[in-house]
Amino acid sequence: MLVLVLSGLVFSIFKSYFIAVVASLFFVSILIYEFFRFLSRRFEVIDDFFESVKYKDFSRRYLAENKSKDIRRLYTGFNTVNEMVREINSEKETQYLYLQKILELIDIGILAYNIESGKVLWANESFQDTLDFPSFKNIRFVASRNPEVYQLLFETNYLKPTAVEIKVHKENSLVLLSNSIFKMENKSFKLIVLHNIEDTLNKTESEAWKKLLSVMTHEIMNSIAPISSLANTLKVQVQMHQENPGENQLDVEDLDAGLSSIEKRSEGLLKFAKTYRSLNKVTNLNLEQVFVKDLFSNIKHLMQPLITVKKAELSFHIQKEDLEVEIDSYLMEQVLINLILNAVEACEKVTHAKVRISAEKKLDGKIFIRVSDNGSGIPEEISGDIFVPFFTTKKEGSGIGLSLSKQIMTLHGGKIQISGNETGGTTINLIF
Numbered sequence: 001m002l003v004l005v006l007s008g009l010v011f012s013i014f015k016s017y018f019i020a021v022v023a024s025l026f027f028v029s030i031l032i033y034e035f036f037r038f039l040s041r042r043f044e045v046i047d048d049f050f051e052s053v054k055y056k057d058f059s060r061r062y063l064a065e066n067k068s069k070d071i072r073r074l075y076t077g078f079n080t081v082n083e084m085v086r087e088i089n090s091e092k093e094t095q096y097l098y099l100q101k102i103l104e105l106i107d108i109g110i111l112a113y114n115i116e117s118g119k120v121l122w123a124n125e126s127f128q129d130t131l132d133f134p135s136f137k138n139i140r141f142v143a144s145r146n147p148e149v150y151q152l153l154f155e156t157n158y159l160k161p162t163a164v165e166i167k168v169h170k171e172n173s174l175v176l177l178s179n180s181i182f183k184m185e186n187k188s189f190k191l192i193v194l195h196n197i198e199d200t201l202n203k204t205e206s207e208a209w210k211k212l213l214s215v216m217t218h219e220i221m222n223s224i225a226p227i228s229s230l231a232n233t234l235k236v237q238v239q240m241h242q243e244n245p246g247e248n249q250l251d252v253e254d255l256d257a258g259l260s261s262i263e264k265r266s267e268g269l270l271k272f273a274k275t276y277r278s279l280n281k282v283t284n285l286n287l288e289q290v291f292v293k294d295l296f297s298n299i300k301h302l303m304q305p306l307i308t309v310k311k312a313e314l315s316f317h318i319q320k321e322d323l324e325v326e327i328d329s330y331l332m333e334q335v336l337i338n339l340i341l342n343a344v345e346a347c348e349k350v351t352h353a354k355v356r357i358s359a360e361k362k363l364d365g366k367i368f369i370r371v372s373d374n375g376s377g378i379p380e381e382i383s384g385d386i387f388v389p390f391f392t393t394k395k396e397g398s399g400i401g402l403s404l405s406k407q408i409m410t411l412h413g414g415k416i417q418i419s420g421n422e423t424g425g426t427t428i429n430l431i432f
Contacts, residue, residue, distance in 0.1 A: 049078050058085040109194035113139050113154075114187060121189060130175065130196045132168050152177070153192060163197065174198045227262050234258045285328040285411055292323045292359045292369070299336050299357070310344050312353035319360035325367050325432055331408045338401040339371040339428050346375030346426060367432040374425040378418065387416075 052060055060082065062075035109127030113120045118139045128135060131149060133142065143150040149166055161178040176195040181188060234255060296316045307314045340355055347353030356372045387406050402416075409416045414432040421427055 046074070052082075058082040058089070107196075109196070110191070111194075112189050112191045115181070115190050116188065127192075127194055130168075130173070130194055131166070153194070154190075161193075161195075227266065231258075231262060285331065287326050287328055289324050289326055290329050290332075292318055292325055292367075293321055295325075295327075295329060295332065295336075296357060296359070298329075298333060299340070302333070302337065303340055306341075307344065307355070310353070312344050312347055312355055314340070314355050315357070317356065317358040319358075323359055323361055323367070325359075325369075327412060327432070328408075332412075335405045335408050335430065336369075336371065338405055342401065343371055343373035343375065343426070343428075346377070347373050348375075350375055369430040369432075370427055371430075372421060372425060372427040374421070374423065377420055377424060377426050 052058065062078050067075060107126055109124065109130045111120065111123040111127045120137050120139065133145065136142065139154050142153065152164055152166060158178050161176050164175055164177050165172045166175055174197055176197050179190055179192045181190050296318065300316060303314060343355045344353065347355070354374045357370070359367065359369045361367050387402050406416050409430060412432060414430065417429045417431065419427050
């Protein structure tokens with residue numbers, strides 16, 4: 001009897017425990033299922049967003065209304081990200097269009113292409129117009145259309161801008177070529193810049209010839225006009241004497257004076273022609289490394305006697321004793337002598353004339369040699385003409401000194417600049 005009671009009690013306890021376990025398992029299963037559904041819905045939302053990112057679709061807007069709190073937070077975040085990406089893309093597109101418009105407006109040809117595939121990344125109209133090519137998507141088009149141009153443009157590297165003649169439709173055009181290689185997303189591209197300088201050179205040359213011819217015409221007319229007038233006067237006197245020797249005596253002294261004047265003016269005209277020829281003599285340089293202090297020492301010995309006579313103070317200043325410059329010393333001495341003489345003449349009306357020659361090397365590697373004076377300076381109205389051949393304000397000047405100096409500096413790969421001093425006078429910079 002006791003056993004039956006105990007068995008019933010155990011069964012009752014086991015039944016209750018079993019029911020509790022089953023109920024617990026059912027409840028846990030429901031919780032797991034709901035949790036799985038919760039995570040699945042959110043992962044679906046996140047996967048959907050990542051899918052949009054993968055295909056760069058940021059136009060979608062997620063509606064957060066009537067959603068659970070966590071979903072609303074996700075949708076709000078996604079909308080914020082999409083809006084920011086759209087703004088960035090809009091700014092990039094605006095910048096690209098702006099840059100594209102600028103590159104289209106300039107008259108310099110620009111082309112970028114993939115080095116491996118030859119696919120053209122971008123090319124402006126100036127590039128196509130210069131070569132007279134239609135729009136093309138791959139540089140192989142140029143190889144098939146004009147192999148010579150292809151060789152010059154795409155198979156030759158130009159470390160610095162180089163003037164090259166390109167034949168287009170059997171006509172040669174002078175262009176300035178330069179290129180550069182760059183990388184984007186592990187791909188190599190080459191950028192080619194092509195500038196047609198034919199028209200620029202022609203225009204510059206035309207302007208130079210106009211100035212030159214204007215000055216030459218003025219000088220020649222000044223010499224020929226008195227020669228022609230005096231010759232005609234002498235001719236009339238000789239004719240009158242021949243027609244009636246008795247009444248029209250020929251004054252030999254007047255004849256001799258007239259012929260002497262003609263001879264003198266003719267010699268002046270001949271000298272003018274010789275000075276013009278001297279402009280064409282300087283074509284080659286004998287370059288060598290020269291210490292600036294040695295250059296200045298030679299100039300000082302050459303110029304000191306004249307400077308003493310002119311009662312001017314000549315001083316030399318060098319930034320460093322070991323400063324060197326690669327020049328043709330003979331031609332550079334000629335330039336400095338000419339500049340110093342000009343400076344001394346500009347100081348004729350100054351009580352204490354000073355001419356200062358200095359040299360220094362800038363941080364960018366450029367070397368400056370300066371000739372400064374405290375003279376009367378250069379009038380602004382003639383500052384644009386002082387380098388024109390034969391232009392001069394001196395009574396006995398040839399007008400080729402500064403022009404020749406500029407030519408010599410150009411051959412050295414440098415330039416000459418003139419500026420006024422704050423305290424009066426002029427400074428001429430020779431820049432190497």
